[in-house]
Amino acid sequence: MIAFAKRIIQSLLRRRGLVIHSLRYLEGRQREQIVQIEGALRALGFFTLPHSPTRCDLLGRLLGTTVSEGLYLCQHLSEALSVPGDVCEFGVAQGATSALLANEIQPTARRLWLYDSFEGLPPPTEEDALIDDIYGLGRMDAYAGTMRSSERPLRGRLAAIGFPGDRYVIVRGVFENKTDTPGPPRICFAYVDFDLYKPILDALVFIEERMPPGGRVVVDDYKFFSAGAQRAVDEFRARRANDWEFSVPYDFCGHFCCLRKTA
Secondary structure (H helix, E strand, C coil): CHHHHHHHHHHHHHHHHHHHHHHHHHHHHHHHHHHHHHHHHHHCCCCCCCCCHHHHHHHCCCCCCCHHHHHHHHHHHHHHCCCCCEEEEECCCCCHHHHHHHHHHCCCCCCEEEEECCCCCCCCCCCCCECCCCCCCCCHHHHCCCCCCCHHHHHHHHHHCCCCHHHEEEEECCCCCCCCCCCCCCEEEEEECCCCHHHHHHHHHHHHCCCCCCCEEEEECCCCCEHHHHHHHHHHHHHCCCCEEEECCCHHHCCEEEEEECC
16 A cells, blocks of 8 residues: 555656646746747837846736737836836736836836735726626626735735835825825836726826826726726826827737827
């Protein structure tokens, strides 16, 4: 019986070794493909980012964000570093994009401000019509409370890349643009991934009051998931048509839009 159990254990260990080897091979192949994508887009003139092995690793660990969108984030952040201000992310989830942004500003003295309720999505408003039922829930109001995450994975990812604890601020709670909402005096770059109409619009107004000309904003889920994301951006732009330059990426890059402060 003991000999039989020993053979079973040895067989399981061999299988475990094969699984680990296979996973490492797949991770290596994924990283190789990301390097190729980044290099091809750079060669075509889409990006001017220098090569970074750490960036490629973090791009491979993104959750719910495409590699191409991650590259856009890094490119716009790089260009925004020409103006003063800190970096903000509105809607951090498990912190995969937070680590990507932190890695890009690691050599600087900029701080990273991270906003999330850590309680999932708030209740949608009437502006939030469901256009992509990503979880198959059937209706928009069923998404209240979904996409919940704790602070632990966020802090773990920032610690894993050695980003100092005194260089990031976590602001917990449902975001509202109020006079007492914590934030940096100036923002050079912001990534808005709040999914729904009201928090996105509140975030854009909050950013505008603190962003100098040359600053950049990337808003996720434009024309995707909730119609409220596009409505918030379009309403914001309509009131400030001369102050922001607007662009959307190629369709294969993902569902988001980019804003550059011009005045």
